[in-house]
Amino acid sequence: MNREVENKSDIFPLEGVKVLDLSTQYMGPNVTRVLAAFGAEVIRVESIHQHELTRVSAPYKDNLVGINRSFVFAASNTSKYGITLNLKHPSSAEVVKRLISWADIIVENFVPGSAKKYGLDYEQLRELKPGIIVLSLSAQGPTGPYSMHRGYGFNLLALCGFSHFTGWPDREAVAPIGAYTDFLCPSFSVGSILAAMDHRLRTGKGQHIDVSQLEISPQFLIPSILDYTANGRIQTRCGNRSEYAAPHGAFRCQGDDRWCVIAVYSDKEWQAFCRVVGSPEWTKDPKFNTLRGRKGNEDELDKLVEAWTVLLTPEQVMTRMQASEVASGVVQTIKDLVNDPQLKHRERFQILEHPELGTHICENLAFRLSECKVEWKRPAPCLGEHNELVYTKFLGMSEEEFIELLNDGVFE
């Protein structure tokens, strides 16, 4: 299937791809958000009887609770169509079948086993729509003794080993960002769906893909896991230290709670670092000449480094270090991120107009394709916003049928 290319940068690579998003919260919606950004038509299915949790999560616009007022839902659902459907209503089964026949790809995160109840397990889906690609997302996979245990990012990040690795060795573990394991899965899942589409273009066959947070998470800890399986060593959290660099940490700077990071790996970088700090007497101490020496005297070294950084802003430290090719950066707050000249240049933050949130920030993706456009066509949908459009135009229901089902409460 080739088509004439007039202006390549106007092409959405996933234009015409139809995605039914039955997932909830962060993981699934952040998979379909990427597909929508590249032009896929994504229908996000919700119900008014059981509110999507990110719709009822603070912060809300003007601090007023409202089903369309959460910034959290808006962040993961840009460019999608939103419909409501009561899967428990007896007449919904027929509507579900039509949605499935419409779709090329289905993304779901039902509790293992419950898809079958709604006629939505893979066997039933592929009978209705041969060639369908189904992505099932779960906490711990659909089989095994713990498959039914409920999982959210905040308990899974502990189970998967991330809190063990976060904090100081002399203190209790701390929390890495919110639902950390939720955040690790979307990129793998997007890749899986695109690989399945490749497979389908070659063979005509669809497939069922099973991605779980428990099995994605260890992919981000493999060196530490191998240190245990090969060497029997159990690594643990160590603040910001690294075996291969010193100084390597966050250092206080001028201002209120302002910090920079500096990482010096090689001796060449150490020499450059010494020149940047003005080659004071302590930098000439032979004990700091080698990485081994710097590691052996790291507490003392860190104090000396901080005595220099504390007189400067983190931006000054970064600029001076980077000018001499020493890795350094600002410990950026969210305000710093929004104002970061690099991210501005990359057009990271876009502005969308939402009927209830008003203008709000929409984040761009972490990669750019030279020939394919990303567009944030619409803000996240209000609850049931696209019911009429989807049911009558996309699925081809007559006005009469739509109104009958609506009055019956099927679209709740």
Added chain:
Amino acid sequence: MCGKILSELGADVIKVESPGGDPARNIGPFYHNIPDPEKSLYWFAYNTNKRGITLNIESSRGREIFKQLVSRADFVIESFPPGYLSDLGLGYRQLSEINPKIILTSITPFGQTGPYKDYKGCDLVAMAMGGFMYVCGDADRPPVRISAEQAYPIAGAEAAAGSLIANHYRMLIGEGQWVDVSIQECIARWMFMELCFWDASGEIPVRAGPYRRRMGTYQRDIWPCKDGHLGFRILGGRLGAETLHALTEWMDSENMAESLKGMDFESLDMSKITPPELKELENALGQFFLRHTKEEIYRKAVEKNLLIGPGYTPEELVEYEQLKERNFWTELKYPELDTTIKQPEGFLRSSEIHCSIRRRAPLFGEHNDEIYGQELGVTKQELASLKTEGII
């Protein structure tokens, strides 16, 4: 990580190292703690399934060979500083002249464009500049990253997603393209809760140890227990009431539920809870957790379907019954070390694709003869002279 993902989806991935060896070979931990480029567990971790060759692309003959490889490839994945490849005559424009279908995936600290594009990066810099560190760590100490490095594998997974979108476009249109991945942006994406608070009211969330900025206030995510810690949040309503009721019942059996008994957890709204109420709940639960081990608590959590996770170490993760039952671990053979090492299997299960680990990471130049000799048709004589000249 990007190449690893493509390899698990079935791609034939060739890792190209400079004749001096890939820097990753010098990163530990090392097998049996012996620093040796053939024993880096870091190298073993991210180069499974790949074949390996050596090539000096800074030499003109090396560049010719590289171009030959590119003419037969679908993807080139690289992480050189921006401009390095184009200075060698191997940038995207030049590669696409050789092979218009090529997808060049470039992974760099800040992306290919912008005022910081030439800045040096590493995991620490990415976690700082991406916004992660400012909200992570104890309030009375410096901000922290996650001790096990995250930014590069996160960026590798994003790069695989971007590359496969480009691949789809290629299947439709027949042309390749350049995928530009910024490691900073990969981290920044996951600061979206912080962005929500900023966007809603100009609030700047800060680090608070085991607490995180959430609905209404800062609430505890990490709880010490008798032998470690737990991941748990106090939540009311549909998501959390069941857990709190079951915990109350358990606590009551040990006479520790005074302040919780009779509470209406169904209507407990964490966005409206007052600080004294929250403190009372936290104290009662915190005291109780300290009396039990993480396994005791997790067993109860599984039995009653409570939203609590044990703070596992790498050892506990490897020994975790669920992963064993799911056949998640593979014993990968390392004949040169006369051993096998237990490693994670492929990242997904599929009804069609066998997503798996098929072989250990390549030895230094292991497939030079196979790829140059058998596949590119370089003669034995020529191969020998390329070796002598330090090109391979």
